[in-house]
Amino acid sequence: MNNIPTLIVGGTYTNNDIISAFKCGNMGGMRRSHATNSLVLVCDHTKDLYDDKWIGNTLHYTGMGKRGDQRLSNQNKTLAESAESGIGVHLFEVFEPREYVYRGEVYLASEPYRDIQKDEDGNKRSVLVFPIALRHEEIPIGAYLINDLLNDKEYKAENTPDHIVLQRAIENQSDIVSQREAVSTIYIRDAYVSEHAKRRANGYCQLCEQPAPFLNKEGKPYLEAHHVIWLSQDGPDTINNTVALCPNCHRKMHVLNEEEDKQYLLNKINNETND
Structure with missing residues (x-):
């Protein structure tokens, strides 16, 4: 050099x-x-x-x-x-x-x-x-850089036609999830897998089965993507492991994470993807 x-x-x-x-x-x-x-x-x-x-x-x-x-x-x-x-x-x-x-x-x-x-x-x-x-010790990336990047990708996915979202979700899903050391560990979820889960839910929480509690600024039902088997527990970022939940049920899954609810969601995904 x-x-x-x-x-x-x-x-x-x-x-x-x-x-x-x-x-x-x-x-x-x-x-x-x-x-x-x-x-x-x-x-x-x-x-x-x-x-x-x-x-x-x-x-x-x-x-x-x-x-x-x-x-x-x-x-x-x-x-x-x-x-x-x-x-x-x-x-x-x-x-x-x-x-x-x-x-x-x-x-x-x-x-x-x-x-x-x-x-x-x-x-x-x-x-x-x-x-x-x-070659040398890694210096963590600023978390804001990664979060801004993920937000940009999610915005792009939200404004993509349904058939393209499904195509990209199938192509991009992965059993191995990229992760980065920032101020805390950030798991790089795929925006199209998350967006497909929200569209598959069609405005209803997939756990409590109630309508989304409100509409976002774009007038769309507000639901949050959730990995049934958490990414932090080596869960895959795939269509068959991702659901859309209302904020209350999403928080419930992260606080309690009850086995009965997990199995219910996995069965629900399986039934929907096989229809």
């Missing part, structure tokens, strides 16, 4: 700052610089094309290539061979447009593997996923 100015881990930078510091290109999620013998990785959470997620202390980072099957060439090959080549790999995360949070230097934690994701045209394709980890 040559002549890279000191960047503050956890600091927020502009795209021009990155270009100036690393002498790299101005676009893309993987930016190679021969001048500084470095590879800059950008994990942009505001975009939906790549399914990047943190599992424990490892970021499962999708490789380069927006259309068709990804190949182990160009910067994908650079990252795959980074341990042998000695290139410095640096990670930035984006939670708000045009704001790049520097996470520090990273390394390839294990061998890359193949996954199936959709390309920018909506076609299924084979992608490369690189498990990467921070």
Whole structure:
């Protein structure tokens, strides 16, 4: 690594700052610089094309290539061979447009593997996923960044047609839930899975079966998404584990979490999804 100015881990930078510091290109999620013998990785959470997620202390980072099957060439090959080549790999995360949070230097934690994701045209394709980890102690992300990001995704899901919400909920549901260390641990639930549960409930709490207690500012019944098996207890973020409850029943489930209520909700989901 040559002549890279000191960047503050956890600091927020502009795209021009990155270009100036690393002498790299101005676009893309993987930016190679021969001048500084470095590879800059950008994990942009505001975009939906790549399914990047943190599992424990490892970021499962999708490789380069927006259309068709990804190949182990160009910067994908650079990252795959980074341990042998000695290139410095640096990670930035984006939670708000045009704001790049520097996470520090990273390394390839294990061998890359193949996954199936959709390309920018909506076609299924084979992608490369690189498990990467921070070289130094992690500095927690500000909780407000993650909460603002989740709120933006939920707003987008709320304003999406029913058939697209169902399609995205099926595609995005996962048995493994991404989580981040902030001021407290935050579980990254999928906005479309939650929104599908609310639309499936059709304005009625799925536990007490009463109408939503009020309408929100958009005139929609106010219900809250709830995971029957909690995410903090390794519950999946899936259609079959997510319900919509009134605020009173939601609080009841978090205070009492009675087995009878859990089984009732799981049976209700099963009956609804099989209708």
